[in-house]
Amino acid sequence: MTPSPSTSPGPSPLVRPGALGGYGPLPSPAGHTEAELAALLGLLSAARPRVHTVAVGHSRDDASRASAQAFADAWRARGGSVLAVTDWPEQAASWLRPAQRFTAQAPDAWVVAAAPPGWVQMARRLRHSTTWAPERTFGFASLAEPRVIALAGPDTLHGLRGATADGRTWEVRHDWLTSRSPETRSAR
Secondary structure: OOHHHHHOOOOOOOOOOOOOOOOOOOOOOOOOOOOHHHHHHHHHHOOOOOOEEEEEEEEHHHHHHHHHHHHHHHHHHOOEEEEEEEOOOOOOOHHHHHHHHHHHOOOOOOEEEHHHHHHOOOOOOOHHHHOOHHHEEEOHHOOOOOHHHHHHHHOOOOEEEEEOOOOOOEEEEOEEEEEEEEOOOOHH
């Protein structure tokens, strides 16, 4: 079920000042690996309903930019369509504009390569103000971090899936992060 955008301003979806630091320093994204990219492409290729169009989002660090570009190139090489590439800063007064750009063209799926602090803020804004669906979103290894799930809030990322640097896959189920080896991935 896809949530509808909020029609009332309601409480701010931003993480309270100081809360990000309360979980300790979050890791910076590392450059993607070939195994990670292959596993991510495999997840999207196996998704049902079938995924053809994607929107790619990334934070502005070099590793996230490179991962987003590598994914977009590989997706197009497979015959897929990239409707939009959206970036966002690690800190912003408002996350509404990048959230709206990321969701504007209603892709079949979203792909994210990002640093955890900015992604947490972006995900909270997406969930609060757009029709974004985490279960149709796929991420690189930098998002497979339990503290990201905790900071994003209850069920904000439920259904988000992705790949680890060694080619395993991961998935967010409520407040839990689970991973699977490549051999057990198809047993789903």
